[in-house]
Structures are given as structure tokens and as C-alpha cells.
Amino acid sequence: MRETRNLEFKETITSTFLKTVSAFSNYDGGTILFGVDDDGNIKGLSDIIKACLDIENKINDTISPQPDYVLEPNEVNKTIKLIVKSGLQKPYLYKSKAYKRNDSATIEVDTLEFSRLVLEGKNISFEELPYKDQNLTFHFLEEQLEKTIQISSFNLDTLKTLNLYDNNNGYNNAAGLLADTNDFPGVDIIKFGENISVIQKRITFDHMSILEVYKKTLEVFRDYYRYEVIE
Incomplete structure (x- = not known):
């Protein structure tokens, strides 16, 4: 057994686990096992009843808003399973910072990701926000709709x-x-030569309809990578 994106081991109870509570609450949830070392070996805790109270108090006192979690003490091997569920009121902060899991590590989110969590917590997606330029035209979209669904x-x-x-x-x-x-x-497309220091061809498509970017990218991909073998 090893640590993963959704599983973390803690041999003892220190405040470091609170960053992971933030991370699990902000994303897909996860489990923290207390009384287990980094290699997955069960070490046990001396007093799991007191330890449960300590974990509960640390979470309630430092994570904002209050996360959704369950504590499951195991009297047999003296371990505690902390199950943290993905929350709806994102971002969940520890010391005014939001965290995420990067493989088996817990790291602070950057400014852009923090903004995305705020929008998700308000049940608003990036796509739904007003676009800053309201003078838009949609000739390419109209053309594609006419071709595909005969609008x-x-x-x-x-x-x-x-x-x-x-x-x-x-x-x-x-x-x-x-x-x-x-x-x-x-999209920035590069065809390398014998190594990444040699660029044989490069083309960039930007500031245009994402449908047109997709179409042009496929054309370049076919030009770069499609070939035939004549026997």
C-alpha cells in the first residue's frame, strides 16, 4: 500500500494533515490514515479516542468553511481513518490558503486555480462569465452550423x-x-528534427474561433504525420 492522490498516511497527528483536508475538500475527496507510516506500515496510536478529538478540533478550528468528513477509529490496530468528502462551498481554506493534491504531494493552488475554485463554489463556470468584448462576429460558427445541421x-x-x-x-x-x-x-504546433533543438516546422493558431483552431490543427497534424508506404 502506498500514498496516492486520494490517500495519505500520517504516523502521528500534526497540523500538516490540515493542508490535505483542504485539498481533498476542494477536489475529489480522499482518505487520511493516522497511525500509518509513509511506507504503509501500521504503527498505531496510543489513545485513539483522544486522537479523534484532537483531529476533530484541529479541523473545526482551522479549515474554513467547515468541510464534510467522517472519522472511523479502529480499536484493533489503533489507527484512525479520516474520510474527507468533496465539498460544495469551495474553496476550503487552511490559514487563508487553498490546497490541491499533485500525485501524492499536497501543494498550494496558484492564483488562476484559486479563482476557478471560487467560481465553482458559486456554481459558476468560466464559460458562463460575461466576455469583456461584446463586439463579436460568428461567421465561421455560422458556416459550420450550416454544413453540419443545415441551419x-x-x-x-x-x-x-x-x-x-x-x-x-x-x-x-x-x-x-x-x-x-x-x-x-x-495552439502552437512544432515538428522537431532529430532532437528538440532542431525545429523543422512551426505554426501557431490563436485569437480565432476555437472551431477554426481545431480544423486547422487537424490539417497540420495530417500534413506532419500521415504517410504511406509503397511496397
């Missing part, structure tokens, strides 16, 4: 149906991604 007319009602526009907030970020021009980064 007869393309107007504001079409964009509302696709959840790209509403009367209160205008165009959202999803609309920005699909617009003919935008300020989002795209």
Missing part, C-alpha cells in the same frame, strides 16, 4: 439557444471562444 438562419436567437448570449450579460466567455476573433491563446 437555415443564424441570428441572436440562435446564440441564445446555444447559451452563448443572454439579455442581461450579453456574450459570455463561451461565445468569445467561438467568435471569429478573440484574445484567447490557441
